[in-house]
Amino acid sequence: MSGSGGGAEPLDPTVARGRSAVTDALEDVSSGSAVVLGVSGGADSLALAALTAFVAPRREIGVRCLVVDHGLQDGSAQVAAATAETLRGLGLEADVRRVQVGRDGGPEAAARSARRAALASYAQEHGCVAVLLAHTRDDQAETVLLGLSRGSGARSLAGIAPRDGLWRRPLLGLSRTDTEAVCRASGLSWWSDPHNDDDRYARVRVRRDVLPVLEEALGPGVAAALARTAGMLRDDADLLDTLAAQSRGELARPDGGLDAAGLAALPRALRTRVLRAAALEAGCPAGDLTAAHVVEVERLVTRWRGQGGPALPGGVTVSRTDGALVFRRASTRG
Incomplete structure (x- = not known):
C-alpha cells in the first residue's frame, strides 16, 4: 500500500465535514438497521470507512464492508485481504468477494457492473438497507466533463446522484485531497490503483490532463463549480422526468x-x-x-x-x- 499515515490529532476540520456528511447520509436510517460500505482500499473508500466507523455506532447503525476483488491485476487478492484487515482494525465487519468481470460496455463499465451486482447481492444477503459509495467531488466533475464531451443531455450532465435507490454517496462534497487528509488524520495508509494512471481510460485523461488545464486557465474551483452545476441540472432533470411521466400517463x-x-x-x-x-x-x-x-x-x-x-x-x-x-x-x- 502507498500513502502516509499520521498520528492522532485534534479533530481536523476536514474530518468534521466528512463526519457531518456521513451523518446526513444516514439521517433516515433507523437504529438497529445496517448498511454496507463498498471499499477498494483507495483513499476515498478508506476515508468513508473511517468516517462511518465513527458516526454509525453513535446512531446504533450496523456497518458491514465489502471489498470487491475484480481480479484484473496481479496481487489483487493480497490487496483485498490487506484492505479487509485495515477495516477490521477500524472495528468494522469486512468481507472480500472475488467477481468475474465481463466485457459489455468496455472494461470500466464491466468492472462497475460486476462490483455493483456484488454489493447489491451482499446487501440483500445481510439485510442491509443501503450501500454507501465513496465518490467525491472530483468524480462528479469528471463525470460532467465526460457528459459534455459526448453531447449528453441534462440527465447525464446531472452527474452522480447523492442518492439513487439503494446507493448513497456521502462524500460528493469532499475532494480527493480531502479524503487523503481524512486518511492521514485517521492514521490510515491507502492503496493506489494503477488503473487510475492508465491513460487508456477517458476518465483518467480528464483527471490528469483536462481538469488541471481548466484550473490553470480559469482559476481554482473548476471542479467545485462543475459539481454545483450537476446539482442544479439534477433538480431540473428530476422535475422534467416527473412531468414527463405524468404526461405519458395522460396520453x-x-x-x-x-x-x-x-x-x-x-x-x-x-x-x-x-x-x-x-x-x-x-x-x-x-x-x-x-x-x-x-x-x-x-x-x-x-x-x-x-x-x-x-x-x-x-x-x-x-x-x-x-x-x-x-x-x-x-x-x-x-
Missing part, C-alpha cells in the same frame, strides 16, 4: 399507444422524454438508445407525412397508426 391509450396530437402539443423537453421512456419500456437497451434515435421517433409526431418509423435498438419498432405512436418489440421466435 396513453387503452391499446398501449401514445396519442400523437397530445405528444405534438407538449413542450419538446417533455415530448422527447416521453418518447425515450416509451422506447425503453418496449425493450430498447438504455445504453444503446441515443438522442439521434429519439429525434427520428419524434419525426412521427412533428413531421409525419405517412412515413414509417425507425428501427430502434433491441429489435424495437415504432409506427404511427390511427393517430397514435405504437412501440413494439420484434418476436424472438426463430
Whole structure:
C-alpha cells in the first residue's frame, strides 16, 4: 500500500465535514438497521470507512464492508485481504468477494457492473438497507466533463446522484485531497490503483490532463463549480422526468399507444422524454438508445407525412397508426 499515515490529532476540520456528511447520509436510517460500505482500499473508500466507523455506532447503525476483488491485476487478492484487515482494525465487519468481470460496455463499465451486482447481492444477503459509495467531488466533475464531451443531455450532465435507490454517496462534497487528509488524520495508509494512471481510460485523461488545464486557465474551483452545476441540472432533470411521466400517463391509450396530437402539443423537453421512456419500456437497451434515435421517433409526431418509423435498438419498432405512436418489440421466435 502507498500513502502516509499520521498520528492522532485534534479533530481536523476536514474530518468534521466528512463526519457531518456521513451523518446526513444516514439521517433516515433507523437504529438497529445496517448498511454496507463498498471499499477498494483507495483513499476515498478508506476515508468513508473511517468516517462511518465513527458516526454509525453513535446512531446504533450496523456497518458491514465489502471489498470487491475484480481480479484484473496481479496481487489483487493480497490487496483485498490487506484492505479487509485495515477495516477490521477500524472495528468494522469486512468481507472480500472475488467477481468475474465481463466485457459489455468496455472494461470500466464491466468492472462497475460486476462490483455493483456484488454489493447489491451482499446487501440483500445481510439485510442491509443501503450501500454507501465513496465518490467525491472530483468524480462528479469528471463525470460532467465526460457528459459534455459526448453531447449528453441534462440527465447525464446531472452527474452522480447523492442518492439513487439503494446507493448513497456521502462524500460528493469532499475532494480527493480531502479524503487523503481524512486518511492521514485517521492514521490510515491507502492503496493506489494503477488503473487510475492508465491513460487508456477517458476518465483518467480528464483527471490528469483536462481538469488541471481548466484550473490553470480559469482559476481554482473548476471542479467545485462543475459539481454545483450537476446539482442544479439534477433538480431540473428530476422535475422534467416527473412531468414527463405524468404526461405519458395522460396520453396513453387503452391499446398501449401514445396519442400523437397530445405528444405534438407538449413542450419538446417533455415530448422527447416521453418518447425515450416509451422506447425503453418496449425493450430498447438504455445504453444503446441515443438522442439521434429519439429525434427520428419524434419525426412521427412533428413531421409525419405517412412515413414509417425507425428501427430502434433491441429489435424495437415504432409506427404511427390511427393517430397514435405504437412501440413494439420484434418476436424472438426463430
